[in-house]
Every structure is written in structure tokens, then in C-alpha cells.
Amino acid sequence: MRAHVERLRAALRAGFPFRAEHIERATAAFGEAWASELEDLLARMFPAGDGLEQAARGYCDFVLDGMRLMKRFERDGVYAAKSYDEAAHEVYHNRAYMLDLYLPGNLLSHYLWPHHWRQLVFFRNSFLADLRASDDPRFADVGVGTGFYSRILLDGARAARGRGYDVSEFSLEYAARQAAAFDCAERYELRRADVIAAPPSETVPFLTCVEVLEHLEDPPAMLRALRAMLAPGGKAFITAALNAPNVDHIYLYRDVEEVHRHVRAAGFRLEQGFVAAAYRPRGDEPVPAVAALIVT
Secondary structure, three states, X not given: OOHHHHHHHHXXXXXXXXXXXXXXXXXXXHOHHHHHHHHHHHHHHOHHHOOHHHHHHHHHHHHHHHHHHHHHHHHHOXXXXXOHHHHHHHHHOOHHHHHHHHHHHHHHHHHHOHHHHHHHHHHHHHHHHHHHHOOOOEEEEEOOOOOHHHHHHHHXXXXXXXXXXXXXXXXXXXXXXXXXXXXXXXXXXXXXXXXXXXXXXXXXXXXXXXXXXXXXXXXHHHHHHHHHHEEEXXXXXXXXXXXXXXXXXXXXXXXXXXXXXXXXXXXOOEEEEEEEEOOOOXXXXXOOEEEEEEEO
């Protein structure tokens, strides 16, 4: 019996009944390994169950916010107008919102949203495998969020050392907590920084930037900054959300081809690509999706 997964199921059923079924569906689709990994995450991040119910409530609120914004997007065809400064004030620098809703919701989405899980499988099979085989497994993670992808690298390649960048002190706090929970903290440095305004001087052979581009008014500026951070011969994993309204999503990527154009214009070469939709479309309605690129 996976006690933490069962507690999560019960908490989801209490706050958001149809989401509780996603655990059964995901177990059926992805197997026992998926459930075991979710149990490990929950046990480490919420030992003795501390905070798990709050995380489940945060996830439910996170999903409900997204559903409301998706209905508006289906009607209007555009994201709600918002500047980066407005989004930063409303979200990234709002302690209660970040720690009670946004970060727990984002963390659980890696397992409860099938397209996020499939993206993680792609990341492990491609990018992590290359980093693990490298003689220089140093990486930078720009826009760490919960610290999830940094932790996957650190946990999956015990020789890896990483540095995470974010503008939110609360993201850095959460990322540090996750690294400590997986005994990776001594190999991980966190910095509060805007890499566009203040580019790091050190380059790295591996770089990740997961679902950051859509949060910006000018994604190409971020891509140019990432290009400058990547050492010659290095490899980057860059993703973007497509047709996925959120409270802090500003730039609307409608298709993966636009992401490709921006990436190439910044000087990257596309090595591999992956796209997964959140669900099957019903008619001509837009469907949220993730697009992941491995570039050099």
C-alpha cells in the first residue's frame, strides 16, 4: 500500500472529486513505476503526511484557475492582457499564492497531468541520459519553479552539479526544500537572478529551461540569454506551453513551429523535439500542450 498516494487520492476526492480518478487512470496508463515514483516524491516532500492535504488543495485551486482561464481563452482566442511586472507582483512575489497554490499545484502536475509525465519520460530518456554519460555533468536550470527538473538531474546523475536561477525567492525556497528532501542539496546552488538583465559569466555544458518562455513578453530575449550561457558543444532542454492560459502566461505560442523559429533565431540547432497534448481535442477547440526541444 502506498500511504501517501492514498492520502493524496482522499484529499483530491474531498476537494475535487473527478481529479481523484486521475490517479487510477495514470496508474493504468503508466504502470506501477509511476505510482512508486509519486509515492517517493510525496513521502520525501511531505514526511508523515505533513502539508499533503494543503498541497492537494493548492493543486485543486491551481487546476480550477486554469480551467476558468481556458474557458475564456476558448471564447476570446487570446490570453488576458498582462505585463510581466503585473504577473510578477501577482504571482512570483506573492508568498501565500506561491507556497499554498502555485508551487504545490505545479509539483503535482508533473505526475497528475499525462502530458507533463510524458514530457518527463522524454527528458529522462534523452537529455538526462546524455548528461549522465558526460565527463562534465554541470548544468544550469533557468526558471527553477519548484526545482523539479533540477532534482531529476541531480538524483538521476549522482556526479551532476547544478545551479538554479529564478526571480522568485519563494521558488528558490521550494527548490532548496526539494533538493534537500532528495539529499542533493550539497551539489546544488541557487541564485535569485534575472539572466536576461544580468547574464551569468560562467557557461555550462548542459542547460534546462522548462516552461518559462510563455511567462515573458519577449521570449526571444530569454533564448538569446540561454544561448550565451551554453558552452560550445553543449546541450539544452527548452520547453514551452502551447495554448495554455494561466494567471502568469503572457506570450501565446499557438504551435510548436513558432517555438522552433524562436529557438533557431537565437542560434540554437534543433536535435530532438517532443509535443504532447493535455487531452484529445473536441472539434476545433484549442488544446493545451507542451513542446520540448533538445537543442545544441
